[in-house]
Amino acid sequence: MKIIEVLSYEEMSTKAANFIIQQINQDPSSVLGLATGETTLGLYKKLVQDHYLNNTSYQNIRTLNLDEYVGLAENDPQSYRTYMNNQLFNHVDLPIQQTHLPDGMAKNLVEECLRYDELIYNIGGADIQLLGIGQNGHIGFNEPGTSFQSNTHVVELMDSTRKANARYFSSINDVPTHAITMGIQSIFNSKKILLLASGHKKANAIERLLNGKVNEDLPVSILKNHEDITLIADREALSLTKKNDGIYSTY
Numbered sequence: 001m002k003i004i005e006v007l008s009y010e011e012m013s014t015k016a017a018n019f020i021i022q023q024i025n026q027d028p029s030s031v032l033g034l035a036t037g038e039t040t041l042g043l044y045k046k047l048v049q050d051h052y053l054n055n056t057s058y059q060n061i062r063t064l065n066l067d068e069y070v071g072l073a074e075n076d077p078q079s080y081r082t083y084m085n086n087q088l089f090n091h092v093d094l095p096i097q098q099t100h101l102p103d104g105m106a107k108n109l110v111e112e113c114l115r116y117d118e119l120i121y122n123i124g125g126a127d128i129q130l131l132g133i134g135q136n137g138h139i140g141f142n143e144p145g146t147s148f149q150s151n152t153h154v155v156e157l158m159d160s161t162r163k164a165n166a167r168y169f170s171s172i173n174d175v176p177t178h179a180i181t182m183g184i185q186s187i188f189n190s191k192k193i194l195l196l197a198s199g200h201k202k203a204n205a206i207e208r209l210l211n212g213k214v215n216e217d218l219p220v221s222i223l224k225n226h227e228d229i230t231l232i233a234d235r236e237a238l239s240l241t242k243k244n245d246g247i248y249s250t251y
């Protein structure tokens with residue numbers, strides 16, 4: 001695992017944006033695996049700025065998002081489709097039919113999971129998968145205990161995850177109880193992984209990732225077995241991680 005330590009959220013966002021832009025420049029028909037949440041907001045802002053300043057083109061890019069809430073319509077202000085449209089898709093030259101998220105309003109959720117897996121398979125998986133990390137070590141909505149072999153599935157969100165996301169809703173009761181998430185296997189199959197972490201709230205999960213073993217109790221830990229993973233983390237997120245002469249211990 002390559003670890004890039006940065007001073008701030010801003011620096012993390014800039015470095016992550018450069019990483020994605022480099023991928024697009026190398027292969028303008030890349031498949032980008034995208035994530036939602038607070039961590040990635042700054043990065044999307046920088047991608048949009050870059051698109052205006054440098055004309056980086058998304059014309060041939062295809063995107064696969066990690067997850068979507070069950071029961072929220074596409075145009076619901078809190079849906080991840082709305083987040084992606086507002087933060088990135090509406091501001092770059094990416095044809096909307098080349099963007100993909102699971103459909104949280106599908107009548108048959110089992111069929112929807114199969115459809116999404118088939119789509120991931122047909123598209124050839126992500127060339128680069130962007131990931132945040134949950135305070136409990138989740139990736140996508142793969143909560144602790146999820147099988148490393150999992151494909152797209154419906155999950156019941158843990159109380160801690162619903163609480164962490166309640167800030168976007170009027171009350172915790174409005175936070176959906178379920179979501180559809182890409183499975184850990186599909187995430188792992190991405191050619192490159194870009195994992196981002198910012199702030200004290202992520203320090204415990206990052207410490208467990210870097211110093212602990214690969215274990216289904218910490219979904220993100222599987223990424224230690226990935227051959228092309230970069231973690232960009234700020235000092236606060238790395239604050240509980242032991243460091244010897246710039247080398248992070250034991251991972």
Ligand code: PGA
Pocket residue numbers: 036037038039040132133134135138139140
């Ligand atoms: P956050 O979420 O970016 O809002 O902290 C990350 C995650 O839960 O995966």
